[in-house]
Amino acid sequence: MTTSLITSDAQALAVAEDLARHLQGGSALRDRERRLPHAELELFTRSGLWAISVPKAYGGAQVSNVTLAKVIARIAQADSSLGQIPQNHFYALEVLRVNGSAAQQQRLYAEVLGGRRFGNALAELGTRTAHDRTTRLTRDGDGYRIDGRKFYATGALYAQRIPTSVIDDDGVQQLAFVPADSPGVQVIDDWSGFGQRTTGSGSVLFENVRVEAQDIVPFQSAFERPTPVGPLAQILHAAIDTGIARAAVEDALAFVRQHSRPWIDSGVDQASADPLTLHAFGRLNIRLHAAEALLERAGEALDRAQRDANADSVAAASIAVAEARAISTEISLAAGSTLFELAGSRATLAEHNLDRHWRNARVHTLHDPVRWKYHAIGNYYLNRENPPLRGTI
Incomplete structure (x- = not known):
């Protein structure tokens, strides 16, 4: 099977939309039974989406980070595990772009354009901090x-x-x-x-x-000078959480419309007319739309940092991405939990597997602590202190 070549941002978004619709159908079952998505990953890879960040000079589409984040969010909405699997693939491609030699870029980018996937082996257990390495x-x-x-x-x-x-x-x-x-x-x-x-x-x-x-x-030198490597990694995490949040909200809307009953004191005949339910859905959707808007804004800041990487542009991108990470963490957890408050007890039945949204958000948002992002954001605006370059903000 050959790998398609995507050549534009518009094509990448269209391909992601078509693929996501296909992937969504089996996502609940794959999660429930832990069916590893080998066949789905092959479709994902052969679609050409794993190569969309390859620079144009090497034959790729070099899509904007706005588009890259939207693609990951859309796939994560369909299946959050499939949205996360390529995260470090794109991270490695950014390290290659920033620090690789021309020969390394030519060879490894060609592999990706040909359909090869990069994983990761970065973190270790048992070290003093999460960033210490012994390998x-x-x-x-x-x-x-x-x-x-x-x-x-x-x-x-x-x-x-x-x-x-x-x-x-x-x-x-x-x-x-x-x-x-x-x-x-x-x-x-x-x-x-x-x-x-x-x-x-x-x-x-x-x-x-x-x-x-x-x-x-x-590798280390990518964090000893201002580069977009750190915020690139972080915007992909924000995209995954935003996709999870969108999936939870959409499933909550569908369940309440189709299955839920109004509370007896509401005085209405349908759950979709319950005034407190309407209020809650209003709050959820506002926060979701805010997360999606901040994700797009972060992509624009990251695009600027990639075009001209300096202390100011990388700091601005890091803060913009940190803001997107903070709100995507909050809305993904809130949507996964509020779903049950609005849908009712029937939504907890195992056959629906709706708890996967909260479980996925809770696990993924632990990647690095959002509380430190608020600290970095506040320090940036109040004290004009740039965030650290190590890539966790």
Whole structure:
């Protein structure tokens, strides 16, 4: 099966809409039974959407970040796990754009245009902080060897390459684009989170894994100068949560229209006429629309930072994205919970699996603490302090 080539923002949005309608049908069942979406991912990849951020100079569409965020949000609305699986794929492509050599860009972008998926092996368990790394990269002749263990490796289970954060002999962090079929690589399906159940966010074990020098891209330096790498990662998280929120609101609307009964004191014959229900749906939709608007605004700021990366433009993008992350966190959790308050007890029946929206939001929004985003946003506006460059804001 060949991979389609998307050439414009409009085409990317249209393809995402068609694909999302197809993916939505089985999303509740895949979540309930934890059916890993191998076939669905193939459709997703062959649609050309995994290559939409490849620069035009290398044959890609180089869509705006507004479009990229809308695509991820739309897929996440259909199936939030499928919306999250490519998050680190696009993150790795941005690291490649910012820090890769021309030869590395030419080769790896061509792989993506040909339908290859990148996963990730970044985070580790048992370190002092979430950003500490112990996985080692050691010189071996004209190449290197990798030893270590990773967790939260979203997408690695489905990937042809696994971009892996490693510490070299000088203590500097690099990103190794490791072929998934390399001897000594073991991808372990041990993700047991109660949400985002089919993301494959489990472990990757590296035992004396050979990696070629051409597959090592500088990583740490992307956070030692102003680059859009951090806000690019974060806007994708905001898009996933916004998609989850949209799905929860749409399902709540449909359930109340079709199944719910009005409360006896409302004095109306239909739940859709209950004045307190109308008030609650009004609040939900306002907040959802605000999240979608802030997501688009964040994409515009990130586009500006990519065109001209400097301390001011990257800080402005980081703050805009942090604002989108904050509100998308809140509305995704609120929508997933309020759904049951408005729909009633019948909505809790297992056959509907409507709790997946809250479970998915609760798990995904734990990626990094939103409380620190409010701190960074307040510090930026009040004290004119730029947020840290490390990429978590």
